[in-house]
Amino acid sequence: MISFILLALLNGLCIGASRAINGRLGSHIGAFPTSWWNHAVGFALLSALLLLTPGPTPALLETLHSAPLLSYAGGVIGVLFVALNSHVLPRIGTTRTAVLVISGQMVTGVLLDFHGQWHTSTLAQLAGVALIVAGIYLSRRPVKPAASLATR
Template identity: 45%
Template sequence: MVVFVLLAVSAGICVGLSRQVNGRLALSGSPMQASFWNHIVGFGALTLVGLIVGGLLPPAEADIPVWAWFGGPIGVVFVASGSWLIARIGAANTALLVIAGQMVTGVVLDMITGAPGNLLPRVAGVVLILCGMALTNRRPGQKRP
């Protein structure tokens, strides 16, 4: 279990770092250019790893639904919007809002698919993330409305 936790934390660190790098790249051009180069370089890296390790192509008998191929275009929106946002609202706010969006999507998908578990802790997690964002945006001496 510890290995899985460390792998997940490492993946989160990579996401945070890639947002910063893409945000800097977007400042030199546009979010679309940053997304384009992110995906081109990522494609090259994945191709190299795939050629070394193997397993890039799905088995011919794989029954893959059409909607399963939309991860790429969704990733383009994710990278381009993250590149644009990070320069405008900062790394912490971008990360918190992205995580909040992921949590909301996860809760909705769990409800739709009937995943086991209690819904209340998941909703509470989303609320806590949004509270965290509110705290990071609070300035010293700022009065409450």
């Protein structure tokens, strides 16, 4: 179990670094060209890795053909994610973008896990989403500087 937790943390580090890199590139060349380069380089890397691995087995090919068409929507969503992130990050900052993306993921996760039935963790998940939304709201309010004792 600890290895999965460490892999999830590593994934989070990779996502954070990717967002920052794509955000910087997006501020120079635009959101959609950034998304194009991100996916072109990813495609090239995956193609090279596939060339180095053994060929697909008949079972894998059968699985690919039997998967529902909606299963392949992840690529479209990925392109939109990179493009939107590259557009937003330079304008509102890395931390705020990350918190907003995580809050969107939390809301989506709660909705996908809900299935119309309450579970023992549903209330905790909703409370987590509420805390994230409250944190976003509080972080956008300007902080008033404290009055100095010397000026009183």
